[in-house]
Amino acid sequence: MGNNLFEAYADANWADNSTDLRSFTGYVVKSGGAAISWESRKQRTVALSTTESEFYALSNVAGEIMFLMNVQEE
Numbered sequence: 919m920g921n922n923l924f925e926a927y928a929d930a931n932w933a934d935n936s937t938d939l940r941s942f943t944g945y946v947v948k949s950g951g952a953a954i955s956w957e958s959r960k961q962r963t964v965a966l967s968t969t970e971s972e973f974y975a976l977s978n979v980a981g982e983i984m985f986l987m988n989v990q991e992e
């Protein structure tokens with residue numbers, strides 16, 4: 919197993935879409951200074967607060983990091 923650390927950033931904007939009130943999420947995961955995974959999309963559920971919207975964004979990037987750690991381990 920390598921000693922590779924991941925650096926991740928996530929953000930969300932709460933209820934930006936006035937049609938369905940869903941928030942947008944974005945994240946990037948970097949390794950060795952280079953972006954290795956990223957995503958930007960509309961959240962699947964309606965967040966009731968800014969905090970909840972940000973929590974969904976952090977949950978998404980945490981899942982991606984877990985996936986990347988499993989790939990790295992193999």
